[in-house]
Structure formats: structure tokens, C-alpha cells
Amino acid sequence: MRRLPLHMQIFLGMFLGVVLGLLSIFFGWGNFLTNWIKPFGTIFINLLKLIAIPLILVSLISGISSLKDVARLSRIGGKTMAFYLVTTVIAILLGLALVNTVKPGNYLSKEKQIELSAKYASDANLKVTDAKKLSESGPLQVIVDIVPDNIFGSMANNKNMLQVIFFAMLFGIAMIMAPADKTLGVKNFFDGVNEVILKVVDIIMKFSPIGVFALLASLIVDVSGDDPSQAVELFQALGVYAITVLVCLAAMIFIVYPLILRIFTKVGYNKFFKAIMPAQIMAFSTSSSAATLPVTKDCVEKNLGVKEEISSFVLPLGATINMDGTSIHQAVSAVFIAQAFGHDLSMADQLMIVLTATLSSIGAAAVPSAGLITLVIVLGAIGVQPEGLALIIAIDRPLDMCRTIVNVTGDSVVSLIIDRSENGIPAENEPNLQ
Amino acid sequence: MKKWRDLPLYAKILIGMVIGMIWGISAQSLGIADFTQTWIQPFGTIFINLLKLIAVPLVLVSLVDGVSNLSDVSKLSRMGGKTIALYLSTTVLAVTIGLISVNLIEPGKYLSSERREELKAKFATDISKNIGTVSSKEDDSPLQMLIDIVPDNIFHGLSDNVNMLQVIFFAILFGVAMILAPKEKIKPVKDFFDGANEVILKIVDIIMQFAPFGVFALLASLNIDLGLMKALGVYSLNVVMGLGLMVLVIYPTYLKLFTKQKYFTFLKGILPAQILAFSTSSSAATLPVTIDCAEKNLGISEEVTSFVLPLGATINMDGTSIHQGVSAVFIAQAFAIDLDIGQQLTILLTAVLASIGSAAVPGAGIIMLIIVLESVGLDPAGLALILAVDRPLDMLRTVVNVTGDTTVASVVSASEDARVPIESPPTSLE
Numbered sequence: 001m002r003r004l005p006l007h008m009q010i011f012l013g014m015f016l017g018v019v020l021g022l023l024s025i026f027f028g029w030g031n032f033l034t035n036w037i038k039p040f041g042t043i044f045i046n047l048l049k050l051i052a053i054p055l056i057l058v059s060l061i062s063g064i065s066s067l068k069d070v071a072r073l074s075r076i077g078g079k080t081m082a083f084y085l086v087t088t089v090i091a092i093l094l095g096l097a098l099v100n101t102v103k104p105g106n107y108l109s110k111e112k113q114i115e116l117s118a119k120y121a122s123d124a125n126l127k128v129t130d131a132k133k134l135s136e137s138g139p140l141q142v143i144v145d146i147v148p149d150n151i152f153g154s155m156a157n158n159k160n161m162l163q164v165i166f167f168a169m170l171f172g173i174a175m176i177m178a179p180a181d182k183t184l185g186v187k188n189f190f191d192g193v194n195e196v197i198l199k200v201v202d203i204i205m206k207f208s209p210i211g212v213f214a215l216l217a218s219l220i221v222d223v224s225g226d227d228p229s230q231a232v233e234l235f236q237a238l239g240v241y242a243i244t245v246l247v248c249l250a251a252m253i254f255i256v257y258p259l260i261l262r263i264f265t266k267v268g269y270n271k272f273f274k275a276i277m278p279a280q281i282m283a284f285s286t287s288s289s290a291a292t293l294p295v296t297k298d299c300v301e302k303n304l305g306v307k308e309e310i311s312s313f314v315l316p317l318g319a320t321i322n323m324d325g326t327s328i329h330q331a332v333s334a335v336f337i338a339q340a341f342g343h344d345l346s347m348a349d350q351l352m353i354v355l356t357a358t359l360s361s362i363g364a365a366a367v368p369s370a371g372l373i374t375l376v377i378v379l380g381a382i383g384v385q386p387e388g389l390a391l392i393i394a395i396d397r398p399l400d401m402c403r404t405i406v407n408v409t410g411d412s413v414v415s416l417i418i419d420r421s422e423n424g425i426p427a428e429n430e431p432n433l434q
Numbered sequence: 435m436k437k438w439r440d441l442p443l444y445a446k447i448l449i450g451m452v453i454g455m456i457w458g459i460s461a462q463s464l465g466i467a468d469f470t471q472t473w474i475q476p477f478g479t480i481f482i483n484l485l486k487l488i489a490v491p492l493v494l495v496s497l498v499d500g501v502s503n504l505s506d507v508s509k510l511s512r513m514g515g516k517t518i519a520l521y522l523s524t525t526v527l528a529v530t531i532g533l534i535s536v537n538l539i540e541p542g543k544y545l546s547s548e549r550r551e552e553l554k555a556k557f558a559t560d561i562s563k564n565i566g567t568v569s570s571k572e573d574d575s576p577l578q579m580l581i582d583i584v585p586d587n588i589f590h591g592l593s594d595n596v597n598m599l600q601v602i603f604f605a606i607l608f609g610v611a612m613i614l615a616p617k618e619k620i621k622p623v624k625d626f627f628d629g630a631n632e633v634i635l636k637i638v639d640i641i642m643q644f645a646p647f648g649v650f651a652l653l654a655s656l657n658i659d660l661g662l663m664k665a666l667g668v669y670s671l672n673v674v675m676g677l678g679l680m681v682l683v684i685y686p687t688y689l690k691l692f693t694k695q696k697y698f699t700f701l702k703g704i705l706p707a708q709i710l711a712f713s714t715s716s717s718a719a720t721l722p723v724t725i726d727c728a729e730k731n732l733g734i735s736e737e738v739t740s741f742v743l744p745l746g747a748t749i750n751m752d753g754t755s756i757h758q759g760v761s762a763v764f765i766a767q768a769f770a771i772d773l774d775i776g777q778q779l780t781i782l783l784t785a786v787l788a789s790i791g792s793a794a795v796p797g798a799g800i801i802m803l804i805i806v807l808e809s810v811g812l813d814p815a816g817l818a819l820i821l822a823v824d825r826p827l828d829m830l831r832t833v834v835n836v837t838g839d840t841t842v843a844s845v846v847s848a849s850e851d852a853r854v855p856i857e858s859p860p861t862s863l864e
Contacts, residue, residue: 140476149486152592167487174636182632185625 006205007278013209014216014281021220030221038218044211047204048291053155055197055294056316057168062194063312064172065187076418080314083414084322090256091324092357095248095331096350104240105339112237113340120390128386131376161290162320201294215285223397238395241336245399248328249406257413264417275303276412283408287401289319292408300412306419314418318411321362325403330357334378337388349382356381443642448825450646454653455822462657475655481648482815484641486595489805492634493788494605499631500790501609513846517742520842521750527684528752529785532676532759533778539672542767544665550770579776598809599780602787652818669764670823676756677834685841693848703731704840711836715828717747720836728840734847742846746839749790753831754799758785762806765816777810784809799828
């Protein structure tokens with residue numbers, strides 16, 4: 001076990017977790033698993049989240065202040081935003097193309113539709129009210145929300161990542177502008193803390209095989225509930241929809257990203273895939289790109305040689321505003337619900353989906369579990385009753401896990417491209433894996 | 435566009451103010467109030483947020499830095515303790531004058547009661563919180579205020595702008611501890627705070643670049659009417675009166691008590707510094723002239739001026755302190771809130787202590803006021819009310835700041851001369 005490279009250990013943990021999860025469904029160990037295994041998964045996620053805010057703050061300050069030049073920062077920023085926007089739009093278009101061809105909404109029987117609507121109505125309503133709150137505030141509220149009025153207050157809550165990013169950028173830029181000899185004490189401090197935090201991430205990663213094992217074992221039990229046949233039944237009803245989403249996500253990972261990488265860099269996709277696999281597994285097990293952030297950063301820096309000045313800026317930003325997987329899910333789900341309700345969507349409606357899904361994926365960055373809430377906004381924009389959300393809530397969790405993989409992969413792709421365009425190929429060609 | 439760039443910052447802020455005021459007056463009649471609300475007001479909010487954002491780090495870092503430096507200078511020179519005590523006494527007097535005059539004159543009451551209710555409603559969230567704490571305070575012991583100053587968790591204290599006094603308390607405690615610890619062991623800490631102070635001042639710079647737009651947005655979304663203008667007029671008079679009292683009564687008294695200097699000669703001697711202070715509204719920028727006047731016209735030795743005046747430019751701001759006291763209470767009156775004696779004491783304490791930390795940079799006055807407002811739970815957005823007249827008042831209060839520094843220099847000089855003449859000269863201050 002000790003000899004195995006870390007990503008193999010994580011893989012093993014994942015595999016054993018799934019096996020244990022399946023076994024406990026058949027032998028009825030559900031309770032045991034929830035009481036004695038699941039807490040380790042929760043501890044693991046807590047550890048990752050614990051380090052996320054310090055990591056963003058410190059690495060961003062240390063990264064930006066090493067740039068020496070504000071113009072360079074704005075160039076990197078502009079490029080990053082452009083790439084994030086383009087990948088998001090591609091993702092949405094991909095989703096729309098497939099869902100319009102497959103028409104999964106037509107496979108949902110009327111009885112099943114009524115049953116689902118009734119069962120998940122209250123959950124759906126919750127999201128609808130959240131979305132209302134979001135869209136009632138003025139159009140500029142998004143920008144206002146990014147500017148915190150107390151940085152210590154923002155740091156006390158993981159939901160305020162964008163505010164922390166804002167403050168760290170402000171601080172870093174001020175450090176570039178202030179005379180270097182006077183700020184040396186600050187620079188040394190943050191560089192040192194940055195080193196420490198990287199080590200903390202290393203320590204947490206040692207624990208990751210166990211964490212992933214616990215997360216997946218308990219997840220399988222949670223999803224299937226006490227009655228596995230229910231899960232199978234649910235899958236039969238929503239299967240075509242789920243498969244459509246999954247195929248889109250896979251297309252993103254296996255076709256779109258390799259293509260983008262090929263065009264802009266010389267990194268072989270195999271190598272890339274292998275390098276960020278730990279991050280992908282972590283994304284799958286935690287379904288949170290924020291919690292995965294420390295791992296993603298670790299992977300792209302150590303395995304792909306991305307410079308920290310790039311990754312410390314591109315990745316936290318991506319974790320909050322770039323969600324390719326979520327965007328695909330928005331597009332497919334919106335059309336699926338419309339189809340199920342018998343709405344015909346015009347070309348204009350489809351364009352509306354592209355627009356609102358893109359905007360809301362950026363705008364709702366500060367909102368937790370933004371996916372379903374922004375979906376309400378997208379549905380509202382094309383005139384489908386948002387309560388249709390109830391149809392898809394049941395299988396949202398597993399799909400959420402998969403789309404987080406795409407979100408994280410997308411962020412990594414962009415960070416790699418920006419790095420290569422800024423810094424060229426690292427001296428020793430591409431760094432080796434391990 | 436190039437022209438705009440070349441303008442000095444204060445001119446840009448002035449332009450933003452005027453355009454904002456015109457916009458604010460005409461918005462109602464042109465029917466663009468809704469547009470203003472949706473598309474312009476947010477930028478005002480962002481500006482206020484930026485100022486609030488930097489307030490806590492500024493107080494924390496600059497106080498730690500300031501206090502730990504202060505000990506150096508007071509140990510270096512026997513003048514140190516005397517000077518700091520004098521500076522603190524004039525600052526306390528200044529804030530007290532401001533508070534008493536504003537409570538007597540009540541400029542906020544010149545707003546119509548409907549208008550005050552409207553403002554109250556607009557800033558209701560903070561006010562209700564504030565009223566809640568006031569009522570709960572009533573049955574506490576009279577020392578509750580002291581207890582509240584000592585935080586039981588500094589990170590919690592830092593995470594809410596209302597706890598400004600707690601932050602100040604912790605920063606002073608930390609600064610004093612830094613003085614007492616062996617110097618070579620705390621060097622990395624000192625370096626860190628020195629650098630962080632530098633960085634935060636730079637952030638204030640960056641934020642002030644945004645000030646013209648922020649000021650414009652704040653004034654444009656403020657619906658300006660006759661009542662408000664009248665109240666602003668009385669408020670300005672109130673500030674000017676306080677400043678006048680300082681220059682015409684307090685400083686002459688100091689000089690009479692501690693020196694043989696004639697006040698008229700004194701005023702005549704520092705007139706050039708006052709004029710420059712008036713036109714630049716920066717006591718730091720005026721400093722060379724102040725030193726020159728004090729030495730040449732008042733005959734104060736270089737040994738005194740080179741220590742007392744630069745220190746005064748950073749920690750002694752009598753005019754600014756009067757302004758803090760008057761403005762905080764005025765804004766509370768405009769929001770139809772009554773500040774009790776405990777809250778007024780909080781204002782006094784916060785204004786005096788914050789003045790030690792805040793540097794002589796443009797914008798420091800506004801940030802100090804934000805700190806004071808938040809310490810009594812008033813919504814700093816109320817700042818919008820007084821922004822329109824801030825610039826002229828800023829010019830006047832800088833005159834008082836400079837005059838106060840010079841007065842203290844005279845007093846220190848007189849007491850130094852009274853000592854046994856020509857003992858071995860004290861270690862030079864570079």
C-alpha cells in the first residue's frame with residue numbers, strides 16, 4: 001500500500017468504497033456504515049474546506065505579488081476570463097445539441113411525471129424561492145456582493161470565496177505597487193505561509209485514500225436508501241435524461257478539452273489526464289470544486305509544471321465562476337423539463353438558454369449549490385414553470401458528482417493553456433509524473 | 435480623456451461631487467430616480483464597502499505599527515512622553531468640543547421629520563440592530579462599556595466592523611507587548627507590520643482613485659432637497675464654530691498657560707503654514723513649511739521641531755477630530771437616532787485612539803469617520819449626507835491640525851528651555 005503512488009491509492013480507496021457500499025446494501029449494513037464510516041468522509045471534506053480559504057488568500061497574494069507588473073496581471077486576467085467564457089458557451093451548445101436530438105423528455109411517462117412532481121414539490125419550491133431572492137436584487141448586485149465590507153467576516157464563511165479572491169487581489173496589486181524593499185517583510189511572511197499551506201495540503205492528501213473510501217461507501221448507501229429497487233426504478237424513468245447528461249459530460253472531457261489542449265499547447269492528453277486524475281477523483285467524491293481546489297492546484301503544479309503565479313489566480317477563479325459541467329447540466333435539464341411538459345422551444349428560446357445559463361454561471365458564483373438555483377432562472381427565462389425542477393431533483397446528486405469532474409477538468413485545462421502561453425514550455429520539457 | 439487623467443485627485447473628487455449633486459437634484463424631476471437606484475447607487479455602495487473593508491486592517495496594522503514605533507521615539511527623547519500627552523489632551527478636547535456643540539446646535543433636526551423617517555427607513559437594518567443593543571445596555575452595570583472593549587475572541591472582534599474599539603484595544607495591547615519584548619526576537623513581526631502598513635496605505639491609494647466615481651454615485655442617489663441643504667448649512671457652521679473655538683480659545687489658553695508667547699505673534703508667524711494647509715488640505719504636505727515657520731518665526735529649536743511636528747502630522751489631528759464628533763452625531767440625528775452618553779463616549783474614545791493610527795494620507799479622514807460611525811453601529815452610508823460639503827471643511831480642519839501641532843511644539847519648546855540650560859544635548863533624532 002505504501003509503495004503505491006498516491007493516485008493509485010486513491011483509486012484503490014474509491015474502488016473499495018464502492019465495493020463496501022454495494023455489499024452493505026445487500027447485507028443491510030447501512031446503519032453501521034453511516035455511524036462508523038461516513039464520519040471519516042465528512043472529516044476529509046472538512047479538512048479540504050478548512051485549507052481552501054487560507055490557500056486562496058495566501059497563494060493568491062504570494063502569486064500576484066511575484067508578478068512585479070500590474071499590466072501582466074490584467075493580461076492574464078483577460079485571457080482567463082475569455083477562455084472561461086468560451087468553454088462555458090461551448091459546453092452549453094454541446095448540451096443543447098444533444099438534448100434536442102435525443103429528446104429525453106419524450107421518454108418520461110405521464111404517471112411518472114406526476115408522481116415525481118408531487119414527491120419533490122417542496123424541495124423544488126425551496127430552490128424557487130432562493131432563485132427569486134437572487135433575481136429580485138438589482139443587476140449590479142452581483143458586483144456589489146463581490147466587494148466585502150469586512151475581510152475577516154468573509155473569511156469566516158466558505159461561501160464568500162469570491163470576496164476573499166477580491167481582497168487577495170487588491171492586496172497583491174497594492175504589494176506590486178508599493179516599494180519592494182519596504183514590503184519585503186510582508187512578502188517573506190506570505191511566501192513562508194504559502195510553503196506551509198502547501199505542506200498542509202500534502203498532509204491532508206495522505207489521508208485522501210481513506211477519505212475517498214469513506215465518502216463513496218456512504219454515498220452509495222445514501223443514494224440507494226434502504227430499498228435498492230427504488231433506485232433502479234428511478235433510473236428507468238430518468239435514464240435517458242441521465243445518459244444524455246453523462247454523454248455530454250464525457251464528450252466535453254474526451255473530445256472538447258483534448259481539442260482545445262491540442263490547439264493551444266503541446267501537452268498530450270494522456271499525460272494531462274493522468275496528471276489531474278487525483279483531482280478528478282476528489283471532485284467526484286466531494287462534488288465540490290471548492291473542496292477540490294487544494295488538490296487541483298497541487299496536481300497542475302506538481303504534475304504539469306504550471307507556475308504558481310498562474311494557478312493561484314486561474315484555479316480559485318475557475319472554481320467559483322467556471323462551471324462547464326454545470327452549464328451542460330443546465331442546458332440539458334432546461335430542455336428536458338420543457339419537453340416533458342410538452343413545451344416547444346423556438347430557436348429564440350434556445351438562444352435565451354445559452355445567454356441566461358452563461359450569465360448565471362458567472363453571476364451566481366457566490367451562491368452555494370448554485371446549479372439548481374440558476375436552473376430556476378433559466379427555466380423562468382424561457383417561460384417553463386420552475387416547479388418542473390421536481391422532475392430531476394431525485395437524481396441530481398450522482399449527476400452533480402459527474403459534472404464537478406468536468407468543472408475541475410475545465411479549470412485545469414484553462415490554467416495549463418494560460419501557463420504555456422505566458423511562460424512557454426518548462427525548461428526540462430514536460431515534467432515527469434512522479 | 436487624457437485631461438481627466440492629468441487632473442489631481444482632489445479636483446476629480448470635486449468634479450464628481452458637483453456632477454453628483456446636480457444629478458441628485460435633477461433626478462427627481464427628470465424621472466430617472468429608478469434608473470439611478472438600479473445602475474448608479476450600487477457603485478456608491480461598492481465605494482462605501484471598499485472603505486469599510488480597509489478600515490479594520492488599517493486600524494489593526496497601523497495601530498500596532500504606530501504604537502510600537504511610538505515607544506521608540508519616547509524612549510529616544512525625554513520630549514516624547516510630554517509631546518504625546520499634549521497631543522492626546524488637545525485631541526480629547528477637540529472631540530469633546532465637537533460633541534458638545536453638535537448636541538447643543540442639533541443640525542440634524544433641521545431636516546424635516548418625514549425626511550428623517552425616510553432616511554431611517556432606508557438605513558433601517560443597521561438602526562434596528564443598534565436600537566436592540568441600546569435597550570439591552572440599559573440594565574447593565576455602568577462599567578459595561580469597559581467590558582465591551584475587551585474582546586473574548588479577537589477573530590470574532592475583527593469580523594464585525596461594529597467591534598472597532600475591540601480591535602483598537604487588541605492592537606494597542608499587541609503594540610505594547612511588542613515594545614516590551616526583546617527587539618531582535620520580534621524583528622520578523624515588526625518587519626511584517628511595517629510592510630503591511632505600507633501595503634494598506636497603497637490600498638487606500640487605490641481605493642481613493644475610485645473616489646470620484648463613488649462620491650458621484652453617493653450624491654447622485656441622495657435625493658437632495660431644501661431641508662437637507664439647510665441642515666448641511668447648519669452642520670457646516672457647527673464644524674466651523676468648533677474649529678474657530680479651537681483656534682481662538684483653546685490654543686491661546688495653552689500658550690498663555692505654558693509659554694510666554696503672544697498669541698498674535700504666534701498666529702502671524704505660522705500664517706504661511708496655515709495658508710498652505712488650507713490649499714492642500716494635507717498636513718503631511720504642509721510639514722516642511724510648518725517646520726520652517728516654527729523655527730524662523732517662532733524661534734523654536736530644530737531639535738524640537740524635527741521631532742514634535744512630524745509626529746504631530748501623523749498622530750495629532752484636532753480639526754479632523756472635531757469634524758468626527760460633529761459628523762457622527764449629525765448623521766445620527768439625521769437618521770432620527772438618539773445617541774446616549776455611553777455611545778458618545780464611544781465616539782470620543784474611538785476618534786482619539788483611531789487618530790493615533792491613521793496616517794496623514796488623503797482619505798484617512800473619511801476612513802476614520804467610517805470607523806467612528808461603525809463603532810456606534812451607524813450605517814456608514816450616511817456619509818453620503820455630508821460628502822457634499824466635505825471638501826471645504828477638509829481645508830479648514832487641516833488649518834486647525836497644523837495650528838495644533840505648532841501650538842504643542844511651542845509648549846514643548848518652552849518647557850525644554852525652562853530646564854537647566856545647556857545640559858548635554860540629547861541623542862539626535864537622525
